[in-house]
Amino acid sequence: MAIAVKKTGVMIGVLGALALGAGLFMYEALMDSRPVFIDPSDQELVAIGKDIYANNCLSCHGAKLEGQPDWRVRQANGRLPAPPHDETGHTWHHPDAVLIDITKNGLVPGVTAPPGYVSDMPAYNKLLTDHDIRAVLAYIKSSWPKQALVAQKEITQQRPQ
Incomplete structure (x- = not known):
């Protein structure tokens, strides 16, 4: 029973990390789609x-x-x-x-x-x-x-x- 709980915990951790990574990827994709203004004061x-x-x-x-x-x-x-x-x-x-x-x-x-x-x-x-x-x-x-x-x-x- 203890091994099954550990495996479940590991799986939840892996799935959480994957979800977090996917969320960050989507956030970056959305941020990259914002209109870019080229600043001529640079x-x-x-x-x-x-x-x-x-x-x-x-x-x-x-x-x-x-x-x-x-x-x-x-x-x-x-x-x-x-x-x-x-x-x-x-x-x-x-x-x-x-x-x-x-x-x-x-x-x-x-x-x-x-x-x-x-x-x-x-x-x-x-x-x-x-x-x-x-x-x-x-x-x-x-x-x-x-x-x-x-x-x-x-x-x-x-x-x-």
């Missing part, structure tokens, strides 16, 4: 992002984040020029999760672009780490005026409906 991240931007983004989006001329007018090939990432563009209208996805995967028709959309935006998922992408976005956001930052933070922190 000067170290911005400095890293500035260098990465210069090496990977500047040729299309401009030295001053100004984008290409006539960025709203389709070219002969049907594609749009690279948009500005300063406050005159629409980058600040998107949540950080979308900006990260576009940078990692390019503009994907039906996901981050309208169906059938063709873009010159490359996917950087094999070239840049997640930290690099966050750094570039911190650098871009560091140029925005306060009202654009506040609006973009609110957009980022909204939960999907």
Whole structure:
């Protein structure tokens, strides 16, 4: 009888540990699904992002984040020029999760672009780490005026409906 009680106690302990582990895993998964806001006040991240931007983004989006001329007018090939990432563009209208996805995967028709959309935006998922992408976005956001930052933070922190 004493052996059966010990085995039952061990089983209860093992099951409790498994339940606790599963609960912690679910909690972390829920916490990781919270909208992430990339903070442009992190000067170290911005400095890293500035260098990465210069090496990977500047040729299309401009030295001053100004984008290409006539960025709203389709070219002969049907594609749009690279948009500005300063406050005159629409980058600040998107949540950080979308900006990260576009940078990692390019503009994907039906996901981050309208169906059938063709873009010159490359996917950087094999070239840049997640930290690099966050750094570039911190650098871009560091140029925005306060009202654009506040609006973009609110957009980022909204939960999907």
